[in-house]
Amino acid sequence: MCVCPFDALDFRILELSLSTTYLLVVLTMKPDIELANQIKGFLEEEEGMRLFEIASKACKLGPCLEIGSYCGKSAVFLGAACKQNNSILFSIDHHGGSEEQQPGEEYFDPDLMDPQTGRVDTFRAFRITIEKAELENTVVPLVCGSKTAVQSWATPLGLVFIDGGHAYETVYSDYKMWVDHIINGGYLLIHDIFEHPEDGGQAPFQVYQIALNSGLFRELPMTRTLGVLQRV
Ligand SMILES: C[S@@+](CC[C@H](N)C(=O)[O-])C[C@H]1O[C@@H](n2cnc3c(N)ncnc32)[C@H](O)[C@@H]1O
Secondary structure (H helix, E strand, O other): OOOOOOOHHHHHHHHHHHHHHHHHHHHHHOOOOHHHHOOOOOOHHHHHHHHHHHHHHHHOOOOOOEEOOOOOOOHHHHHHHHHHHHOOOOEEOOOOHHHHHOOOOOOOOOEEEEEEEEEEHHHHHHHHHHHHHOOOOOEEEEEEHHHHHOOOOOOOOEEEOOOOOHHHHHHHHHHHHHHHHHEEEEEEOOOOOOHHHHOOOHHHHHHHHHHHEEEEEEEEEEOOEEEEEEEO
16 A cells, blocks of 8 residues: 555645745746846836836737847846746847947947957847846847848737837838737837937837827837837
């Protein structure tokens, strides 16, 4: 006869305590802010936390997608929300840098030059970030232009975050190409919304206005320069 040291009640208590522990871990899971603060990028912590908040709701509707991975700062926040809900973040970037990140331009960073090719390459830094944030099973990097990624796209998305090139044509085409992939109730986020030209480039603000005037979205409160729209 097999002598089992536990009876059914012991197993029930064990099961309950394991699921409570799991629940507590899930509820207390937060983005790694300390790590995010060490990563090169252009996102304020408050904006990152808003990305996390919105993505936590969005990823219950469908996977999330960002255009403009750079070194992975925004992916740490969006990815943490996706991980906690067993969802996925697609992160698109050709990793060659935007116009303003090229040598001689305002946001050029010599640390991100690949000495072998003589070109900007942020993919290595991005991969290191994803590994440090333990998001390898959550973040799917798409190393290509946004236009290439969208060509055969068929997956409805809970969230699209536009933070790629900041020239008007680029922001506008990112909006036009991806808007129809956002599920009803899903979110469109656009970074670097400056209402006044003296504060910054106008392209993201202009495209934000186009999205708003399309009647497809309702406006939610902005966090610093992060515009938040919900598809209705
Ligand atoms: C402002 S940075 C993104 C910042 C990032 N979201 C963060 O939180 O640090 C813009 C990025 O967009 C990428 N990019 C620019 N145009 C693009 C395009 N058409 N398709 C894909 N990536 C693009 C650049 O390579 C650059 O890394």
